[in-house]
Amino acid sequence: MNSTFQDIINSETPVLIDFYATWCGPCQMLGPILKQVKDSLGERVSIIKVDVDKNQELASIQQVRGVPTMMLFQNGQQLWRQSGVLSKEEIIQVILDKSN
Numbered sequence: 557m558n559s560t561f562q563d564i565i566n567s568e569t570p571v572l573i574d575f576y577a578t579w580c581g582p583c584q585m586l587g588p589i590l591k592q593v594k595d596s597l598g599e600r601v602s603i604i605k606v607d608v609d610k611n612q613e614l615a616s617i618q619q620v621r622g623v624p625t626m627m628l629f630q631n632g633q634q635l636w637r638q639s640g641v642l643s644k645e646e647i648i649q650v651i652l653d654k655s656n
Contacts, residue, residue, distance in 0.1 A: 561614055563623045564602070564604060564629075564633070565629035565630075565632055565634075566631060566632040567602060567629075567630070567631070568600070568630070568631060568638065569571055569599070569600070569601065569602055569630070569632070570572075570600070570601050570628055570629070570630045570635070570651055570654070570655035571601070571602045571603075571604060571628070571629045571630065572590070572593070572602070572603045572604070572626060572627070572628050572647070572651065573604050573605075573606055573626065573627045573628075573629065574586065574590055574604070574605045574606065574624055574625075574626050575606050575607055575608050575615055575618070575620045575623055575624060575625040575626070575627070576606070576607060576608065576623050576624045577607065577608050577609055577623045578607065578609070579624045580624065582623075582624055582640065583623050583624045584624075585641050586641050587605075588622045588639070589642075589643065589644050590603050590605075590647070591646055593644055593647050594639065596644070597648060597651065598647045598652075601651050601655075608620055608623055616637065617645055620637075623637045623639075624639065624641065624649070625637065625638070625639045626638055626639075626642070628650060628651060628654055628655070630654075630655050630656070635654040635655065636650055636654045
């Protein structure tokens with residue numbers, strides 16, 4: 557998973573990673589919001605969901621302590637991270653502000 561993760565975040569397109577768990581209520585609220593973000597931004601962003609229970613090593617390396625945690629990467633650099641649920645508008649604003 558790790559080399560694949562590196563490949564994913566090395567993209568020139570901003571990549572929003574959603575670290576989530578199936579048992580997490582707020583994570584389930586975030587799912588439809590991220591779909592709306594993708595629908596709004598289309599090809600300008602990639603959104604990847606990572607189940608922390610199935611990818612414990614990656615979650616540990618990324619120091620994910622709570623879910624949901626979102627991280628924005630571009631060209632291998634972490635541009636932003638935040639835990640918790642944000643609105644569609646807030647997430648879109650972060651993506652547009654942080655990516656170049």
